[in-house]
Amino acid sequence: MADSTHGHPAIVRFTHWINTLSFLALVVSGVAILLAHPRFYWGETGVVGGPSLFDLPLPFILTGQTGWGRYLHFLAAWVFVINGLLYVSSGIFSRAFYSRPQRITYLAVTLVLAPLTVWTGLAMSPALTSVYPSIVTVFGGQQSARTIHFFAADMLVLFLLVHITMVSLAGFTSHMRGMITGNEPAG
Amino acid sequence: MTRRKLITTGLAGASALAVAARIADRYGLIPPDHGGIYGIGETLTYGAQRLLTAHHSLAREFNRSQISKVIPVNGDPPEHETYQRLLAGGFTEWRLNVGGMVARPLSLSLAQLKALPSRTQITHQACEEGWSFIAEWTGVPVSYVLNLAGVHPGAKYVVFFPFDTSWESIDMPDALHPQTLLAYGLNGKELPTPHGAPVRLRVASQLGYKSVKYLSHITVTDTLKNIGKGLGSYSPEIGYSWYAGI
Numbered sequence: 001m002a003d004s005t006h007g008h009p010a011i012v013r014f015t016h017w018i019n020t021l022s023f024l025a026l027v028v029s030g031v032a033i034l035l036a037h038p039r040f041y042w043g044e045t046g047v048v049g050g051p052s053l054f055d056l057p058l059p060f061i062l063t064g065q066t067g068w069g070r071y072l073h074f075l076a077a078w079v080f081v082i083n084g085l086l087y088v089s090s091g092i093f094s095r096a097f098y099s100r101p102q103r104i105t106y107l108a109v110t111l112v113l114a115p116l117t118v119w120t121g122l123a124m125s126p127a128l129t130s131v132y133p134s135i136v137t138v139f140g141g142q143q144s145a146r147t148i149h150f151f152a153a154d155m156l157v158l159f160l161l162v163h164i165t166m167v168s169l170a171g172f173t174s175h176m177r178g179m180i181t182g183n184e185p186a187g
Numbered sequence: 188m189t190r191r192k193l194i195t196t197g198l199a200g201a202s203a204l205a206v207a208a209r210i211a212d213r214y215g216l217i218p219p220d221h222g223g224i225y226g227i228g229e230t231l232t233y234g235a236q237r238l239l240t241a242h243h244s245l246a247r248e249f250n251r252s253q254i255s256k257v258i259p260v261n262g263d264p265p266e267h268e269t270y271q272r273l274l275a276g277g278f279t280e281w282r283l284n285v286g287g288m289v290a291r292p293l294s295l296s297l298a299q300l301k302a303l304p305s306r307t308q309i310t311h312q313a314c315e316e317g318w319s320f321i322a323e324w325t326g327v328p329v330s331y332v333l334n335l336a337g338v339h340p341g342a343k344y345v346v347f348f349p350f351d352t353s354w355e356s357i358d359m360p361d362a363l364h365p366q367t368l369l370a371y372g373l374n375g376k377e378l379p380t381p382h383g384a385p386v387r388l389r390v391a392s393q394l395g396y397k398s399v400k401y402l403s404h405i406t407v408t409d410t411l412k413n414i415g416k417g418l419g420s421y422s423p424e425i426g427y428s429w430y431a432g433i
Contacts, residue, residue, distance in 0.1 A: 036316040037317035044253065044319070047258070048318065050256065050257045066316060066427075068225075070315060071228065071229070071426075071428065075224070075227060075229075078232070124313070124433065125236075125432060126433070127240050128236065128239065129246070130246035130247070130392045142319055143319060
């Protein structure tokens, strides 16, 4: 157990990889849902035949993918939320080896972006908004929440790409070993 | 940990889980499509939402200026011979039959249904695909019809059968919700055929696919195991969640 005083603790390694799996499942299933209606609106409503905020250059033909897409999206969302709470409560931010810009980025991702995707997701629930209307009215409507959900998720994907790039530049193999076994690489 | 302790702990854990499942089922927190890996997510969502939405708040209602100009339609009216005959006859021969676990089975004509106390509401409806609209619906609260029929105390679900295959069911909390309607009017006019004439279900707290069109009959029951494939409705049979309150 001597290694863990220098490397990543078991709880961080565990939640990191569960988070990886659930986030990838959320992205894949999110795209499957999006393909049914690759069009975004602002306000409460939005339909084909009415005005849109912007259209993605994709066809509307893949409507058949939303069934499994939705089942997987909501299952992965539960894992993402429960695991995320475990991750945050494990006190990751107190760790000294992060630089200041790194710490600010991680705080923004875990305390702003990730909760925003969950909140905007819940704001699209007709059952929850009937009991807590303010979770959707604060965004200006259900379609606004859907659009913000899309952009917040895009930002998380962008963070993931930057994260993988930085890990690769710093030494992919040793950092992967560090996050799997807990043995911290030099530096 | 010794093997004996491991076995004891495992058995205790399994028993606790079984007891928890029985209690959750008793309080209506387990959806009919709870099986399989996705069933875990469905059960968490349905159970959590039933606990959070226990106190029957109303879905948001809007004003007339917010009504959508375009209301898209998914699917075609039933080709079923009976439906086509009723449609051609202006639905004068149509009857809504209400049966199952009720004291007084009903057979209501469209005129009889329209003579019952009605409710008009301007609500938001979202499709699982992502689009949504606001419209004004007029109809009889399902709760009123259920009270007329006299629901047995043990009943848990209300099943809605249309003239096509897309049957659905909702639990008692949603069936008794004041905004859950048997709708016959849309934006101040008769419900147009593509929107489900003569009468459709409107569930304000769930996605659009729960709001069954072209209603034929209603059954009150305490179990969904014997209907269709036993998954609660047609939706899970074709890969969509039974509970769509998301």
